[in-house]
Amino acid sequence: MTKEELISLHKTMLQVRHFEQEVAKAFLAGQIPGFLHSSVGQEAVAVGVCAALREDDYVVSTHRGHGHVLAKGADLNSMMAEIYGKATGCCRGKGGSMHIADFDRGIVGANGIVGGGIPIANGVALAAKRRKTGQVVACFFGDGASNQGTFHEALNLASIWDLPVVFVAENNMYGMGTSQRRHQKVENIADRAAAYKIPGVVVDGNDVLAVREATLEACNRARRGEGPTLLECKTYRHFGHFVGDPGAYREPGELEAWLERDPLVLFRRYLEEQGVPAAALDELEAAVIEEVRMAVEFAYRSDEPAEETALEDVYAPTEAGRRAIW
Amino acid sequence: MMREITCREAVREALREELRRDEDVFLIGEDIGFYGGTNKVTEGLWQEFGPERIMDTPISEAAIIGAALGAAAVGMRPVAEIMFIDFLGVCMDQVANQVAKLRYMTGGKVTLPLTIRTPGGAGRSAAAQHSQSLEAWLIHTPGLLVVMPSTPYDTKGLLKAAIREDNPVVFIENKMLYNTKGPVPEGEYVIPLGKADIKREGKDATVVATSRMVYFALEAAAKLAAEGIECEIVDPRTLVPLDKEAILESVAKTGRLVVVHEAPERGGFGAEVAAIVVNEAFDYLDAPIQRVCSKNTPMPFSPRLERFITPQVEDIIAAVRTVLA
Numbered sequence: 014m015t016k017e018e019l020i021s022l023h024k025t026m027l028q029v030r031h032f033e034q035e036v037a038k039a040f041l042a043g044q045i046p047g048f049l050h051s052s053v054g055q056e057a058v059a060v061g062v063c064a065a066l067r068e069d070d071y072v073v074s075t076h077r078g079h080g081h082v083l084a085k086g087a088d089l090n091s092m093m094a095e096i097y098g099k100a101t102g103c104c105r106g107k108g109g110s111m112h113i114a115d116f117d118r119g120i121v122g123a124n125g126i127v128g129g130g131i132p133i134a135n136g137v138a139l140a141a142k143r144r145k146t147g148q149v150v151a152c153f154f155g156d157g158a159s160n161q162g163t164f165h166e167a168l169n170l171a172s173i174w175d176l177p178v179v180f181v182a183e184n185n186m187y188g189m190g191t192s193q194r195r196h197q198k199v200e201n202i203a204d205r206a207a208a209y210k211i212p213g214v215v216v217d218g219n220d221v222l223a224v225r226e227a228t229l230e231a232c233n234r235a236r237r238g239e240g241p242t243l244l245e246c247k248t249y250r251h252f253g254h255f256v257g258d259p260g261a262y263r264e265p266g267e268l269e270a271w272l273e274r275d276p277l278v279l280f281r282r283y284l285e286e287q288g289v290p291a292a293a294l295d296e297l298e299a300a301v302i303e304e305v306r307m308a309v310e311f312a313y314r315s316d317e318p319a320e321e322t323a324l325e326d327v328y329a330p331t332e333a334g335r336r337a338i339w
Numbered sequence: 340m341m342r343e344i345t346c347r348e349a350v351r352e353a354l355r356e357e358l359r360r361d362e363d364v365f366l367i368g369e370d371i372g373f374y375g376g377t378n379k380v381t382e383g384l385w386q387e388f389g390p391e392r393i394m395d396t397p398i399s400e401a402a403i404i405g406a407a408l409g410a411a412a413v414g415m416r417p418v419a420e421i422m423f424i425d426f427l428g429v430c431m432d433q434v435a436n437q438v439a440k441l442r443y444m445t446g447g448k449v450t451l452p453l454t455i456r457t458p459g460g461a462g463r464s465a466a467a468q469h470s471q472s473l474e475a476w477l478i479h480t481p482g483l484l485v486v487m488p489s490t491p492y493d494t495k496g497l498l499k500a501a502i503r504e505d506n507p508v509v510f511i512e513n514k515m516l517y518n519t520k521g522p523v524p525e526g527e528y529v530i531p532l533g534k535a536d537i538k539r540e541g542k543d544a545t546v547v548a549t550s551r552m553v554y555f556a557l558e559a560a561a562k563l564a565a566e567g568i569e570c571e572i573v574d575p576r577t578l579v580p581l582d583k584e585a586i587l588e589s590v591a592k593t594g595r596l597v598v599v600h601e602a603p604e605r606g607g608f609g610a611e612v613a614a615i616v617v618n619e620a621f622d623y624l625d626a627p628i629q630r631v632c633s634k635n636t637p638m639p640f641s642p643r644l645e646r647f648i649t650p651q652v653e654d655i656i657a658a659v660r661t662v663l664a
Contacts, residue, residue, distance in 0.1 A: 105446030116448035121412050122441050126432055126529035132405020140410045166402035325540035326447030326479050329505040
């Protein structure tokens with residue numbers, strides 16, 4: 014990778030980090046309705062995976078999906094506005110944090126249902142395979158979702174049909190408040206790949222370059238028509254399950270240990286070792302902070318959606334669709 | 340004389356014609372290809388279109404609906420089969436939380452030209468998990484269109500419309516009607532979704548009936564006609580969107596309404612029809628509305644019990660007499 018590409022990776026991780034932090038702040042200040050799942054600490058997974066994708070590749074996201082959507086190139090303003098529930102939001106104020114997606118950027122939905130998106134990824138991949146477009150689907154889900162039936166059904170189907178999917182298990186060690194060792198006996202989710210006779214790969218999810226490298230390999234395999242890969246990225250969320258969850262279920266010292274391995278700290282150190290001046294990185298971060306601040310400003314100032322828009326988008330506006338709202 | 344074909348053949352013809360017409364159409368389901376479908380509906384299609392377009396899946400209903408949804412989201416036109424409507428239970432998240440909501444949650448950016456075909460209904464002693472009529476689950480879920488035809492003619496025309504529709508459609512067939520014959524013209528026709536059909540005209544009482552119950556209602560009407568009672572049988576054909584106008588017009592004419600469906604009475608489609616008529620045609624009503632539905636129990640196995648639970652022709656006759664009393 015060129016130095017510019019490396020810096021660009023860092024920039025995207027900074028965007029996710031500061032976006033998440035600003036959103037959490039606004040949420041705790043009561044400016045954001047609903048609830049919020051923060052991906053702070055997991056930035057290297059979203060950014061590393063998406064950096065390996067082509068622009069026309071697809072992403073299937075989760076309830077902890079802000080990072081996936083940003084890393085796939087969504088606009089900060091319309092994302093922030095969506096989380097604020099505004100008319101200018103990328104889902105017109107109907108998705109919110111948990112369902113945030115930008116279909117124009119290839120994000121085929123996020124999901125409030127744990128494991129709900131995994132079978133959908135197969136369909137997108139099936140279309141790509143049928144049309145021989147060479148596109149790949151990166152399907153994100155957590156360690157908790159790997160215990161859902163949908164995970165097993167979908168991996169089996171993708172395996173027998175050699176679908177171009179990279180199943181990205183974002184293992185942040187907790188399914189809500191239940192630690193991984195209490196919710197599954199396998200140490201590695203990737204071990205489950207053996208059941209479907211597909212490659213299972215474990216990667217350090219806090220190392221953005223390692224994630225990118227492993228994803229590239231899985232994508233290449235998929236584009237060659239050799240089928241899916243189960244890619245497990247070991248990572249950690251710095252917040253609780255949702256913003257406001259104190260995370261009392263964590264082991265003492267656990268968070269502190271993971272903070273030492275903060276993906277942004279690690280990558281900044283790497284960049285400095287590669288000769289990127291600290292001042293340049295500070296400048297980059299300041300620019301990102303300003304960009305996110307502008308997005309908050311945009312969201313805050315945007316209009317609430319008009320009430321009658323709640324009746325739109327239930328159906329495509331066909332004759333039957335128009336008549337189905339009564 | 341127009342040719343007569345069965346509902347099974349009507350479904351198959353609709354599928355074959357749409358598969359030929361549009362390369363983006365494909366079928367996905369359990370044993371629909373090589374095996375020919377558990378109800379033999381898709382027999383022969385695998386031989387004509389091959390495994391790429393008639394896709395046999397493992398027994399994984401959530402994976403079937405998810406795959407259909409994902410493919411539809413990027414512009415394919417899948418027709419998924421759920422072997423029995425009862426199996427919606429193992430994929431209801433995909434149907435109700437994913438298919439029905441993806442467009443809405445993305446602010447209208449995703450269009451889902453997706454059809455889910457599935458047979459429902461009792462009559463074969465298939466008991467509690469292979470006999471249900473679950474349309475109420477579906478009409479209660481905004482984002483879905485719900486079609487429930489009775490005749491071969493309607494089946495073919497509506498299925499073609501469903502496949503061409505840019506919204507998710509659940510197309511509910513009735514397993515007891517697969518062998519039922521009716522006139523179907525040769526060649527192309529499409530019946531728009533959301534238009535009721537008056538299956539028999541009459542001036543004394545309106546009977547709104549769905550799916551197999553249309554035949555029961557017609558039989559009841561024939562018997563009542565011998566006594567000079569003329570029932571008007573309205574077959575909505577599509578439950579969402581519902582042709583309210585056709586129902587209201589008929590009630591305006593007759594002043595009396597019986598709603599018949601095979602699903603349990605409580606919280607059923609009949610309650611919705613009754614509420615619409617009470618709200619919008621109260622002044623026309625000359626008698627309280629009657630519902631003829633299954634009793635509020637699971638479906639029993641014993642033929643005698645099954646018959647007892649489900650609506651019969653004599654129940655419809657009794658209900659018509661009640662509204663005319």
